[in-house]
Amino acid sequence: MKKLPTLKAGDTVEIIAPASRCTAEQLSGVKKLLESWQLNCLVADDIFGDEVFTANTDEVRFKHLKNALLHPETKAIFCARGGYGSMRLIPALAKIAPSASPKLFVGMSDTTALQLYLQQQWQWPTIHGASAPDRFSTESIAALKSLLFGATPQIEFTDLLPLNDAAKQHRLINAEITGGNLCLIQASIGTIWQLSGAGKIILLEETGERGYRVDRMLEHLRQANIFHGAVAILLGDFIGGNEADGSSLIHSALRRFAKSCEIPVIQAKGIGHDYVNYPIPLGTAAKLQLGDNLNLVCSI
Numbered sequence: 001m002k003k004l005p006t007l008k009a010g011d012t013v014e015i016i017a018p019a020s021r022c023t024a025e026q027l028s029g030v031k032k033l034l035e036s037w038q039l040n041c042l043v044a045d046d047i048f049g050d051e052v053f054t055a056n057t058d059e060v061r062f063k064h065l066k067n068a069l070l071h072p073e074t075k076a077i078f079c080a081r082g083g084y085g086s087m088r089l090i091p092a093l094a095k096i097a098p099s100a101s102p103k104l105f106v107g108m109s110d111t112t113a114l115q116l117y118l119q120q121q122w123q124w125p126t127i128h129g130a131s132a133p134d135r136f137s138t139e140s141i142a143a144l145k146s147l148l149f150g151a152t153p154q155i156e157f158t159d160l161l162p163l164n165d166a167a168k169q170h171r172l173i174n175a176e177i178t179g180g181n182l183c184l185i186q187a188s189i190g191t192i193w194q195l196s197g198a199g200k201i202i203l204l205e206e207t208g209e210r211g212y213r214v215d216r217m218l219e220h221l222r223q224a225n226i227f228h229g230a231v232a233i234l235l236g237d238f239i240g241g242n243e244a245d246g247s248s249l250i251h252s253a254l255r256r257f258a259k260s261c262e263i264p265v266i267q268a269k270g271i272g273h274d275y276v277n278y279p280i281p282l283g284t285a286a287k288l289q290l291g292d293n294l295n296l297v298c299s300i
Helices: 024-036 058-070 086-093 109-121 138-148 182-187 211-223 250-260
Strands: 012-016 040-043 074-079 104-107 126-128 154-157 160-162 172-181 201-207 232-239 265-268 280-282 285-289 295-299
Touching (some): 012 058, 109 126, 109 172, 109 182, 211 250
Parallel strands (some): 012 040, 012 074, 074 104, 172 201
Antiparallel strands (some): 154 295, 160 265
């Protein structure tokens, strides 16, 4: 398991849009934020095009992704937003050789596809998080900066909830974390970037999906043996997805799933699409303490 690279003032980073587009104002907000951290930002002039579902054509978005991954002088890659389209870039990505030096890759949601590929095929650790100051709390953004600049040797999550009996048994698990957005992990099944969870803690989070759809995705992952060999499942935030009467069945779906699992299932607040969105490193060493004093410590 590799450690995350870190940034310092004066480093050059790149903002790309491998999935959907954001507004020009949102892109400017991300750029201004990074510049306030004394980083030099590269943004392609043709980052946005006229495509219906994505920020630009597959060819242009892959060009930006490839250039960012292989650029000899940049230290980090920031995804402007998620949405849809990252998985369409992977067949082309599979044709290029990995960069010799890992970079920081920051994204979430739809970019789960790229993060799984980079973790599993390039052995790069990545960061599940976002640098969108208009969408996430100042506390969340500050935590991302601290992680990127190596201001702390570890990230700790203490507000954890055990969801099954296995999570209540006192034991320590040492493993790396992988995963991300539930829909994208389901979409990985049968592909070259299918999530490989053996020996790992699998993170799952989601937004805008009703309870029965969450239940169906989790059951699909189970029957596809995605959880086979995993040591624990970490559920982040599952927001939105209310029923027509305003109620939510998501908690019931998660509880049902957790109860049926033999491995520990825990839930952590503040990982996902909500206003409070703490970054979490993927592919680095982590320690999960189960039992009475649940906590998760991720190394940087």
